[in-house]
Amino acid sequence: MDFTLDSEQIALRDAVRSLLGKAYGSSETRREVTKTDPGWDEKTWQQLAEMGALGLPFAEEDGGFGAGPVEVSIVAEEIGRVIAPEPYVEAVVLAGGLVAAAGTAEQKTEIIGALAEGTLVPAFAHVELKSRYNERAYAVTAAQADGGWTLSGVKEPVLGGGRADLLIVSADVDGATALFVVQPDAAGLSRTSYATFDGGRAARVAFDATPATPLGEAGADQSATIAAVIAQAQVAYGHESLGAMDTALKQTTEYLKTRKQFGVPLMTFQALTFRAADMYVSLELARSTVTWATLVLLDGGSDAEAAIEAASRAKLQVSKAGRHIGQEAIQLHGGIGMTAEYSVGHFMSRLTAIDHTLGDGRHHLGTLSSALDGHGEINPLP
């Protein structure tokens, strides 16, 4: 059992932290970048590609760097630390992860190589109205025509769906959920992009008999693959949240030390410092579960159920911690925390967006509640 990073991992963390610190050290930069489409900075994305961050989780023969969930978690946490708007989890872990898990050898080489180089940014079009946090697709259906496939229906909101160079789409095939690749210029494809409250972008993506290529085996049910890759993304989002919560707490304690009222620093008031202490408790508890979930992914590549359960546990803990820390960070700042000009509120926005991506706390608590019978005590170490 070892919860520490090795020297290469520390070097990766420092490199990513330095890069993103330069890019978004000033929260003003992030505000500027997120104001205009695509809501993130192409140059920063290219720099992430150059340092190898975009190819980390993929096999070398597919064009990646053969690293794993720990390295992904390091990048995600640094993204969260400055709430960098680049779509790391969305493009690399989720869309890229699906290609790696389900694609043919040819698809992998073509898509993953370009993704790792930063020249192709894919998105996963999966969520539908009223589908909530399911791994299944209902509203977008796939049909076979003239030896090929077409998709019809609507996906929304698709994170990064407007700017995406390639769409990985889930679709219903006679009750099964299959994955398809759709080119951005495909016939019958329409995309309407809009801003999300956290500075990101989402799109309504409509398919009207749009030509699509099966990702991997044509028409096979791939919901298990989708669930497995979603678990990886949930854990990566957990790390992104840890980074964001860490900064929100640091900003809050700094504010309590420096801001004066009634002639004294705010930290004179125990009503405030005790609440900051509770934020620290929430953060450390979440850090423990999220780190453990990463190790479960690292350990049990073949045990899909264990990985899915661990990801649920991490997402639940992060949901509770994110709400607690986000809300208290604003409250302890007072009015300044409400302003767009000051950054702490943006951290709460980002935490709220992550919470409602791939399952919020209530959803995961529901899942875990219905599986109570399957175990006695929970034993985290195999």
Next chain:
Amino acid sequence: MKLQLSEEDAAFREEMRTFFTTQIPQHIRDTVIARRELSKDQIVESMQAMNAAGIAVPNWPVEWGGKDWTPLQRHIWHEEMQLAGVMPPLAFNASMVGPVIAAFGSQEIKERFLPKTANLDIWWSQGFSEPDAGSDLASLRTTAVREGDEYVVNGQKTWTTLGQYGDWIFTLVRTDPTAKKQAGISFLLIDMTSPGLTVRPIELIDGGHEVNEVFFEDVRVPVDNLVGEENKGWDYAKFLLGNERVGVAPVGSTKRTLAQAKEYAKTAGPGGTSLLDDPLVAAQIADLENDLLALELTALRVVAHSADGKPHPASSVLKLQGTVLQQAVTELWVDLAGPDSLATGAGEGSDVPDLARVATTNYLNYRKASIYGGSNEVQRQIIAGTILGLRG
């Protein structure tokens, strides 16, 4: 990073599991698992079984019976013990006075006390708190005045847990009334059969007799019973309260009790149905399980990375959240017992399950957990001040 225990630690875990589930008398483990109080004899028998195997005081120096274990191994020892329904070695002996004597006592005092302390031949009581010195321990007023080769002790201690069983009491007493608060305090060992020492029970809200008041009226104590130097007692007390980072949070016993509650719930619904079918009950249990997992993992992070003998900063989370969850599970038990929770006085001939009868007394009793050993408000103060640098 990796999840698995090393081969050595996995074998150690197995060894501990086997020991605790086979070498501690079944009637003692059954009493713990039934959430009933252990008798004095049971507590002694349990600790002596551990001491016979050489694992009662692993945190002590090796020459006095300690083990050269890593913090992780001590954590495993502590967890497996609790999971098996074994009471940890009496804290007053094993974690409090023993380490202080071993670290600061003279060779004579070590030889006199340490072997008997490890074997619970001497039952130690703790004489720290006073009516006007609770969280503000340094304001204690019990005095020890030197007369020849004796101290004459006057004053009162309180909250003395299981003092009714005590043979000896380790006390903090004021030996220099002119010095500033912390500076005039000494660490003195007192035979509880000494003339002038009386123990008076305090009845608690659960109806039990667990704590006591101890009165000192001109109690004469040989100077030889002073640990370390006169007026240095506060340093020793800080060592005593601060050197423990394994077992700060009772993870294992809370886990066992929660799993037991879940099992109980399966037939506790109307007509013997499962209460787990009630989504509110199920969600509450699932949430507790998840919080407890986070706590256990935090404890593992702390023991695995207490570098250079310094505790991991997150260790302060353990006492706070550990008692929060310990109390939450006792509260869950009362809810699961429902109307049966009222039947605390039911005797033979009652059909109320035993675990339901003890639910409320345990719930009431464990309100103590967030008060003793540095109240949870003190823990928040430590986190805010020491970790976050928020000093008022």
